[in-house]
Amino acid sequence: MKPQVPGVSYVSERDAGSHWQYRFVLLDDDPAMALRRLLAELSPGHEVQFPEPGPDDCYLEVRKTPRGFETKRGCHGAYGTWSAASVEEAFQWLLPGAREAKDS
Secondary structure (H helix, E strand, O other): OOOOOEEEEEEEEOOOOOOOEEEEEOOOOOOHEEEEEEHHOOOOOOOOEEEEEOOOEEEEEEEEOOOEEEEEEEEOOEEOOOOOOOOOOOOOHHHHHHHHHOOO
């Protein structure tokens, strides 16, 4: 189920078979505030990713688990491994990508 988050507008949705994928934009002038609200609304199994700033084709990813959060860096053709994280660590992990996505 798609989280309903103030400051987040959904652009598209796609049934990927085992899960749904949603593309969204942060509408809030403060991407940090919108990101905090988004993380607070995630349910276990939800994942969020933003493009990693820089020239590589990589993404900063976070997923909600029953015990908290996990972070991972994924790149085209290469995938990292999930690491346990607190909500603050997940927020800090995604923030550079969220800021760059807001400026685009």
